[in-house]
Structure formats: structure tokens, C-alpha cells
Amino acid sequence: MSIGVAGPDLSARMSSASPIPLAELPDGQWATVADIPVPQDRADHDLVLRLMELGFVPGERVRIVAEGLGRRDPLAVRVGRSTFALRHHEAALILVNVHP
Amino acid sequence: MTAAAPPVRIALLGNPNCGKTALFNLLTGSHQKVANYPGVTVERKEGWLRTPAGRRVQVLDLPGAYSLNAVSADEAVTRDVVTGHRDTLPDLLVCVADATNLRMHLRLVLEARALGLPLVVALNKSDRAEQLGIVVDADRLARELGVPVVRTVGVQAHGAQALLEQLDRPVPPRTAPTWKAPDVAEVLATQQRSHRIVEAVVQEPAVDADPSDRIDRVIMHPLWGLLILALVLFTTFIAVFSLGDLLAGFVDEGFAWLGEAVGRTMADGPLRGLLVEGIIGGVGGVLVFLPQILILFLFILALESSGYLPRAAFLLDKPMSGAGLSGRSFIPLLSSFACAIPGIMATRTITDQRDRLTTILIAPLMACSARIPVYTLLIAALFPGEPLTAALMMSGLYALGVVSAMAVAWVIKRRHRHDHVPLLMELPSYQWPDLRSLAIGLWERAVIFLRRVGTIILALTIVMWALYSTPSPWADRTATPLERSLAGELGRGLQHVFAPIGFNEHIAIALVPGMAAREVVVSALGTAYAMEGDEDEVSGRLTERIAREWSLATRLSLLLWMVFAPQCISTFVVVKRETGSWRQMWIMGGYLFALAYLASLVTYQLTTLLTAP
Structure with a gap:
């Protein structure tokens, strides 16, 4: 995984304006999709394409509705008027700006 | 068909969960036949309906698909049918879109419209949209898309009346569909167009009633x-x-x-x-x-x-x-x-x-x-x-x-x-x-x-x-x-x-x-x-x-x-x-x-x- 770096600096980054991976968005917090970097890896490339088709595009409002029993895996994500279950891996591909 | 005539074969296209199956059941009732597409384990559901003018129309219920850019066997069949590589090409595509979630469902409609096949959009679950206070301007949507738009309710006795009447109108002769797998830029462009149209035709209440x-x-x-x-x-x-x-x-x-x-x-x-x-x-x-x-x-x-x-x-x-x-x-x-x-x-x-x-x-x-x-x-x-x-x-x-x-x-x-x-x-x-x-x-x-x-x-x-x-x-x-x-x-x-x-x-x-x-x-x-x-x-x-x-x-x-x-x-x-x-x-x-x-x-x-x- 290229982007999923959780750590003590999480709160610091959240207060600043820099985007965080959706996988690290706190439960129930609204955010806006900032960017979905297109990975080089073929499988992840197709995955990103599908995520975009499902509505995960820059500007969309997202929120974690529920967490699975694992460590934030899977995640139920509200995007627009839809809800999708995503694994941590998929959720880490999407960068979001947390709403203040 | 060479000249404009009412369709005799239609196919229902839509995202999973757009209420397509309920609409298909309402249209065809007990006149259904369930089989498999040859060579793949994908269910092929076909039936027939009678229009208000008394004509018999074959209805194919395509497997639910989020996109024609297929990632599953179901979606591949849907893509192949609407691009003319499998089964008989329908005279008319009925694009079923969930009126309560047009933001998500309109993208497939745009993708389908680009095929060049005659198309009609069915705004399904219209009753539910009304309950939730979501107002969709169907006329405006029809103008934006350049195709007819009808309201349907798959779960109501006469919920498909507008669609049935539409099926008696002549459709232009179909041309060979064109489709190629989109890249990231094209997907984003389609989403942007879709969102622009949704902003123009959909009014949602400030507080979500769902x-x-x-x-x-x-x-x-x-x-x-x-x-x-x-x-x-x-x-x-x-x-x-x-x-x-x-x-x-x-x-x-x-x-x-x-x-x-x-x-x-x-x-x-x-x-x-x-x-x-x-x-x-x-x-x-x-x-x-x-x-x-x-x-x-x-x-x-x-x-x-x-x-x-x-x-x-x-x-x-x-x-x-x-x-x-x-x-x-x-x-x-x-x-x-x-x-x-x-x-x-x-x-x-x-x-x-x-x-x-x-x-x-x-x-x-x-x-x-x-x-x-x-x-x-x-x-x-x-x-x-x-x-x-x-x-x-x-x-x-x-x-x-x-x-x-x-x-x-x-x-x-x-x-x-x-x-x-x-x-x-x-x-x-x-x-x-x-x-x-x-x-x-x-x-x-x-x-x-x-x-x-x-x-x-x-x-x-x-x-x-x-x-x-x-x-x-x-x-x-x-x-x-x-x-x-x-x-x-x-x-x-x-x-x-x-x-x-x-x-x-x-x-x-x-x-x-x-x-x-x-x-x-x-x-x-x-x-x-x-x-x-x-x-x-x-x-x-x-x-x-x-x-x-x-x-x-x-x-x-x-x-x-x-x-x-x-x-x-x-x-x-x-x-x-x-x-x-x-x-x-x-x-x-x-x-x-x-x-x-x-x-x-x-x-x-x-x-x-x-x-x-």
C-alpha cells in the first residue's frame, strides 16, 4: 500500500488542510473526496476505475457509516446517496479532505 | 428494422438495486422464461408484454451492471448484448434509473446513450423519491439527454403505464452500436457531465429523509x-x-x-x-x-x-x-x-x-x-x-x-x-x-x-x-x-x-x-x-x-x-x-x-x- 500510513501525526494532519486516506477518516465524520491517485499496478488501476464509476470522484461527500469487526475492515462508506462496503485496501486508495 | 416503427424487442438495462427486476415482473407478469446464456453461468430472463395498443413486445431483463466496463460475468453479458456481440440486439434500450439516487444511476444512462441505440429512460421508484421529497424534473432531463424519460413504480399495479404507452411510439431504426472501454479521464468526464445534469434536474431536501x-x-x-x-x-x-x-x-x-x-x-x-x-x-x-x-x-x-x-x-x-x-x-x-x-x-x-x-x-x-x-x-x-x-x-x-x-x-x-x-x-x-x-x-x-x-x-x-x-x-x-x-x-x-x-x-x-x-x-x-x-x-x-x-x-x-x-x-x-x-x-x-x-x-x-x- 502506498498511501495508508496511519500514525501519531494523524490528528495533526487532520487539522491541517492536507488530504487523508478515506481508510483513516474517523467514524461518522463527513469529508469530501479530494483525489484518487491512479496506481501503476494493473489490478489497483482497474479498482480505481470502478471506484470512480461507483461515484468516488473528487468533490463527492463521503462518510464512514459503520466499521466491520476487523480493524476498520470492512468499512461501510456513504457516498452521495449510496452506501458501499469497502475493504481497508480500497478505502486507502481514496484521499479525502475532512470537513471542519 | 429499416424505417421508424414501434419496438418489438426491448431490453432493460440498469444498475443492480435500481428496481429493475420488480419492473420486469410488473411488465411481464407470469409470461417469463428463465434460462442460462449459452456458455456462461449467467441467468437469462426473458418475457413478453402487451402494449396499450395491443402489440406484443419481447422483454429481455439484462443482468444488473454498474458499468459497461465489465468486472464480472454478469456485467460482461450485459455489455455483450448491448454492443451486439451476444443475443439479438434490442430495438430499444430501456434504461432503468433509480429516481432516489440519480446521482449514481445517471452515469450508466450516459454510457448507454453513447452506444447510439434508441433509448428511453425509466425513472423508477418515483413514489419513493416523492416520499423522500426528491423532485426530479423529467422534462428537463429528457431535454438534457435528448431521449424520452418516463416515470415508473415497479412495485405498483399500474406503475409502468407511462412506459407501456411509450412502447407504442415509433423508434428510429437502430444503427450498429459503438463502444470501447473508457480510460480514467473518460470516466471522470462522464461523471462530471452526469453530476452537472443531476444538479440541473434534481432538487433534494436539505435534510435527508432516508x-x-x-x-x-x-x-x-x-x-x-x-x-x-x-x-x-x-x-x-x-x-x-x-x-x-x-x-x-x-x-x-x-x-x-x-x-x-x-x-x-x-x-x-x-x-x-x-x-x-x-x-x-x-x-x-x-x-x-x-x-x-x-x-x-x-x-x-x-x-x-x-x-x-x-x-x-x-x-x-x-x-x-x-x-x-x-x-x-x-x-x-x-x-x-x-x-x-x-x-x-x-x-x-x-x-x-x-x-x-x-x-x-x-x-x-x-x-x-x-x-x-x-x-x-x-x-x-x-x-x-x-x-x-x-x-x-x-x-x-x-x-x-x-x-x-x-x-x-x-x-x-x-x-x-x-x-x-x-x-x-x-x-x-x-x-x-x-x-x-x-x-x-x-x-x-x-x-x-x-x-x-x-x-x-x-x-x-x-x-x-x-x-x-x-x-x-x-x-x-x-x-x-x-x-x-x-x-x-x-x-x-x-x-x-x-x-x-x-x-x-x-x-x-x-x-x-x-x-x-x-x-x-x-x-x-x-x-x-x-x-x-x-x-x-x-x-x-x-x-x-x-x-x-x-x-x-x-x-x-x-x-x-x-x-x-x-x-x-x-x-x-x-x-x-x-x-x-x-x-x-x-x-x-x-x-x-x-x-x-x-x-x-x-x-x-x-x-x-x-x-x-
Whole structure:
């Protein structure tokens, strides 16, 4: 995984304006999709394409509705008027700006 | 078609959960035909409707697709049909879009419009949109898209009127569709256009009236959610056993009455024997389980269409990953408790091929309803007059099936290194189940079951009756009629195989027809003990004989055998069809028989050792 770096600096980054991976968005917090970097890896490339088709595009409002029993895996994500279950891996591909 | 004319073939295209199936059911009613697309395990649903002008129109219900850029077998079929590479190209595409969620569904409409085929957009679930205060300007949408837009309500009696009227209008002659897989920039561009149109035509209330998010807070809560799931499953099984049992009693009495009536009116002879003991006794004994199967499916279909089952799959995703499966396997495995056949067919929704194969291989371990009669008979013989112990034992057998399935999945997973499998499962808004679709779904299940009873089980019953009635040419003249019959001969041969696991001659004979359909074991045992009457009566008296004549070790051994043994010809057939591989079919059969033999061997030998004087 290229982007999923959780750590003590999480709160610091959240207060600043820099985007965080959706996988690290706190439960129930609204955010806006900032960017979905297109990975080089073929499988992840197709995955990103599908995520975009499902509505995960820059500007969309997202929120974690529920967490699975694992460590934030899977995640139920509200995007627009839809809800999708995503694994941590998929959720880490999407960068979001947390709403203040 | 060369000139503009009303369409004679239409196809319904739409995202999963856009209410397309309900709309298809409303349009075609009972005029439906379900088959498979040749070469792939994707269901092809076709039907016909009559327009207000009285014309007959063929309707093809395409598999639900989020995009023409396919990632599953279902989506590939949809893409191939609308791009003219499979099936007949329709004269008109009806793009079904959920009016409550145009933001998501309009993208596919734009993708479909780019094909160049004549198109009409059906704004489905219009009633629900109204309830939620969502206003869609259909005229404006039609202008933006340049295609007709109609409002539909798939779950209302006259909800498709506007669409039907539209079908009498001429459509331009179709041209060859053009489509190529989009790249990231094109996907983003389409989404931007889609969002721009949605901003222009949709007005949403400031506060979302859809209670789904609030319900999800509870339903998908790690603690409350699991408790609710346990309660839902518990209620389902209670209903299957109590209500199903009650209804099964009526079916049973009906067949007892029929048997008696036929027995009275016909003269004694081989034909009466075949009809009363063979066909009515055997087939009736199996038909008794129809109510239980239908009640289980009623719960599954209702839970699925309400939007609950995907949430249950979400909750169970992590626990199931311990066994190397994902939440997607939950719905197929749940269906397998009714019958492995629809369960195995439901694995089509699992996009990962390895996960799908594993689920198919373990589905026969879920205690299907055909095991109920055998379990009931043997448990009654093990613990006569102890209902509590019997109930515990029954639950234990169900649990053993589940635990074994998880263990097998775990072993399969360990053998193959696994890449990351995405989940990407939609959790649709909660809604009340559509009664018409429930009824049609149940009817389909009933037909599948009745067809099986009318073919395989009927044929087997007749064969068994013939084996018991035909004397063997090699038999000792002094033996009993049963021992003298061909069936008796067969049983003696098989006993060598089954002696180490404690099966006597009678069990060995009963297992022969029981190989093709396990519920037949009970009626065959009944016949083996030379008894008449229908299955329930037989099992009453049979219980006493089993309790008296079989050792504890034998009774336990047969019980364990029934947990594992894949005694169902239809399961073999469906595994072959769904995997397209004889090898997988034999692997499934082989490992399950091996497990059954091993479990019975250990049980029999240990029990014999422990109970030895």
C-alpha cells in the first residue's frame, strides 16, 4: 500500500488542510473526496476505475457509516446517496479532505 | 428494422438495486422464461408484454451492471448484448434509473446513450423519491439527454403505464452500436457531465429523509448488529421448524388419505403396490418438505429485498475471513440451509473465482432441508422421550456442518496463496419487500423442487420398489422375501464396504437410492423393514425398531455419515454446471464421502470401544 500510513501525526494532519486516506477518516465524520491517485499496478488501476464509476470522484461527500469487526475492515462508506462496503485496501486508495 | 416503427424487442438495462427486476415482473407478469446464456453461468430472463395498443413486445431483463466496463460475468453479458456481440440486439434500450439516487444511476444512462441505440429512460421508484421529497424534473432531463424519460413504480399495479404507452411510439431504426472501454479521464468526464445534469434536474431536501443511515447505526453496530443477526437467524429457523412442521403435517395427511383412497379402490397387485407404497409413499414423503423449503426461502427473499442480507454479509465478513472466505459467501451459504442447489447457484454473485469455488465446495455441508427427516428419525431413536436432548443434538448437527465447512474452507485457502480480493458491495437503501417479486421468487423455487421430485425422486422410488419386488435368481429359497430380492443381494455386497463403520445390511440397501437423494433413506429403510404407509408413520414405528435393533455405535455412526455424505444427484449436476468442470464435481464428491467415511469410522470404533462390556 502506498498511501495508508496511519500514525501519531494523524490528528495533526487532520487539522491541517492536507488530504487523508478515506481508510483513516474517523467514524461518522463527513469529508469530501479530494483525489484518487491512479496506481501503476494493473489490478489497483482497474479498482480505481470502478471506484470512480461507483461515484468516488473528487468533490463527492463521503462518510464512514459503520466499521466491520476487523480493524476498520470492512468499512461501510456513504457516498452521495449510496452506501458501499469497502475493504481497508480500497478505502486507502481514496484521499479525502475532512470537513471542519 | 429499416424505417421508424414501434419496438418489438426491448431490453432493460440498469444498475443492480435500481428496481429493475420488480419492473420486469410488473411488465411481464407470469409470461417469463428463465434460462442460462449459452456458455456462461449467467441467468437469462426473458418475457413478453402487451402494449396499450395491443402489440406484443419481447422483454429481455439484462443482468444488473454498474458499468459497461465489465468486472464480472454478469456485467460482461450485459455489455455483450448491448454492443451486439451476444443475443439479438434490442430495438430499444430501456434504461432503468433509480429516481432516489440519480446521482449514481445517471452515469450508466450516459454510457448507454453513447452506444447510439434508441433509448428511453425509466425513472423508477418515483413514489419513493416523492416520499423522500426528491423532485426530479423529467422534462428537463429528457431535454438534457435528448431521449424520452418516463416515470415508473415497479412495485405498483399500474406503475409502468407511462412506459407501456411509450412502447407504442415509433423508434428510429437502430444503427450498429459503438463502444470501447473508457480510460480514467473518460470516466471522470462522464461523471462530471452526469453530476452537472443531476444538479440541473434534481432538487433534494436539505435534510435527508432516508432513514437508512440511522438504521445502519444499529444494524451494523459490532455488538447490536450481531445480536440482531443472531435473532433474525434464530427466528427464521424457528419459523421453518414450527410453522413448516405444521404445514408439513397437512401435506402428510393429504398423502396418507390419497394412499388409502387408492389402496381401497384398486385391486391388490403389483400396480397397487407401485402406486401406494412406491409412488405415493415415496414421493409424498419428500413433498412433505416443500413447506419448510418455501418458508426458509420466503425469509431469505424478504431479507434480501429489504436490503438486510448485504448488511449481514458486511457484519460476517471479518469472522468469515478467518476461514478464508468473505462476506459475499454468506448469502449462498444461508440459502444452502434450504437446499444446496439454489445456494450453489447464488455463488454467481461472488466475483472472485477462487472464493466462488470454495463456497461451492462447502455449500453441501450446510444442513439442507432434505437432512431433516433423517436427522429427526435417528435422533428420535437415540434419545426417545428426551425432547430437550434431541433439540440440542439437532442444533449440534447443524453446528457441526457449519464448523466443518469453515475448516474445509480454511484448508483450501491455506493451499493457495491469495491476492487481495476487493469487496465493493453495495448496501442498498432499506425498503419494504415487493410482494409480487416475492411471490414470483417463491414460485420459481417451488417449481425447481417439484421438478426434482417429479423426475429424479419419482424414478428412484420406482427403481427401488422394483428392486425390492424382484426376487434374485441366486438367492436361497428359504430366505425371507426381502433377503431373496435383488435389493437384498445388493445390500449383502455393499455390507463389506460399510461393515467397518457399523452399517448393517438394511442401511446399506437404503443408502443405494439415498445416494441420489438423501431424504429417500428414510422411506427406503421403512420399506427395508417391510412396512407400509407414508413416511411419517413409517418413521414412528421405525424409530422403535432402530432403537431396539441397532447398537448405539451404529446409530451415531449413521448420523455422522449424514452430516457429510453428498447424497444428492442434483448437487453433483449443479456443481458440474456451475464450475463447468467434471474435476471439481469429483473433488466435491470425493472429499465429502471421505469425510463421511472417516467421521463414521472414528465414531463407530470409538463408541464400540467405550460401550464394550
